[in-house]
Amino acid sequence: MTTNTAATNPAADLTADPAASPPSVGPLRQGDASGSGVVVAVPVAAAKPRPLPLLRHSLTLAKRSLIKTWRTPEALIDVTLQPVIFLVIFVYIFGGAVAGSTGDYLQFLLPGILAQTIAQGAIAIGVNLNTDLEKGIFDRFRSLPIPRSAPLIGAVLGDVVRYVLVTISTFAIGYAMGFRIQTNVASAVAGCLLAVLFALSLSWVSVFVGMKVRTSGAVQGIMFLLVMPLSFASNVFVPTGSLPGWMQGFVNVNPLTHLVASMRGLFLGEPIGNHVWWTLVWCVGLVAVFLPLAMRAYRRKV
């Protein structure tokens, strides 16, 4: 092997020679006896394993998503402007016809728009992961001693910020238009939390589709086809009772129906029935089915 003894610039256009002036590496330097110290091979991982690896690594990767969100604020349009536009359009165009007055319809519609936007917001994660996966960074993740599911869980957790933003912008425009909570703050917060939880659960469907199909456009298309009937064949825009009987069968099992009914109960004090429980059952079911499916698809997609 050729040894270039004149090589005093080991790293690119370096001016310092690490072999001559080893940088101080402090407490990390356990176990290495010689060499420059910066890269020395230590035959164990860099640090002792610490508990709860899945949670910690997922949170580290969620932070990555947050940084990316922060860098590309235009990607937040679907969760900030969309609820505003939908509320304005539906309340002022259909309000009079559907509910007799725009004010009554706003009270009725706001929980529905929140649920609809949150369901549509879940489309983005599948689209993003589909393109992300083509990039080298996922090779890096696969070569690290972290749980294989951590990058996906991290991405889903990072989306919490998006869902919180949806909630804030929906309530902000709603309040400006005259929406008022009829219960109390605790109930309202519980309703919002339920919506965010549902969004995180629905995300796994999007992640699964994102892992399964080849292009991000296809992810968008498939998820849109799924989310549209969920939003419209539901109690989001009109009361279930006004729908044809054959459709009510679907509407009554539709998870968005349960979510919206739960929120109407928690925001407006309407009878809440078993809707919260059914919403939670849907959340558990979605995660139980689609998280493993998404993981399996992720492992195969190399």
Next chain:
Amino acid sequence: MTTHHDLVIEAEGLTKSFGTTKALQGVDLSVARGTVLGVLGPNGAGKTTAVRILATLLTADGGHARVAGHDVAHDAQRVRQSIGLTGQYASVDEDLTGRQNIVMIGRLLDLRAPAARQRAAELLEWFDLTDAADRPAKTYSGGMRRRLDLASSLVGRPEVIFLDEPTTGLDPSKREDMWNVIRSLVADGSTVLLTTQYLDEADALADEITVIDHGRVIAHDTPEGLKRIVGGQTLEVRPSDVTRLAETATILAAVSAAGAPEESRKGLLSVPVSDGDALSATVARLASAGIAVTEMSLHLPSLDEVFFTLTGRTSSDTTEEVA
């Protein structure tokens, strides 16, 4: 295969198919501790597939491999604790800054936040990225991205480093820089498996070279041994004045061990040389004879020439099979 305690990478009979494409058809590789193995082959030979199997990104269809004492199929997490991987295209997150990239890897390797930040500062400094540390990686040049990628793979002080075509796409001066980085990694005790399409790169860095083609090992030797087979350096000279071709040939014959030069292209004489002084000797003799030249070069056989010698066909026959 007898397990040798000093082998850090040992692979036997690796096979892998993608659909009907046989990317690997029984590849054996072995790398001793603290050495560099160069895996030489054209695009589509199966180099990247082999690296991805050894780095636990892919599962082999057949054969087995141990890296740092652990089976890549059954003990993948242990293997991952011991390796660093730098891919053909840089595995960095372009939306994150250089520093954020490295800190994230540190955190994923279970460093506490202050330790991860310290490690990042250290590596950024070492790779001359301190000034660019807080800019998103998407603003980096190709060379900077490679350096960040390599820095990211060194966060955990890996025992074994996989470098998949580390200099492809770099301009010559950056290539030389990268070579020096790799040399200092080895000087620090790391074991390196490096894939390349260039014999000169393998020759410059590797202790041993495995040549693969169509998913099979077609040669394994030291650089010296390989050069004995495929021929060493060739000196090429083109005199400005074609009428002085014969005189030039006489001078070249005198410096070459192999005797009379051949006219490889019109007006261009080429002769195999073994002696490192051949170039300067030739220059001196040409100068004293007053022969001006328009072209003069000293080079190792290209991959095409290596393949032609080893297989009887050119490597371009084999390209574009599996990336």
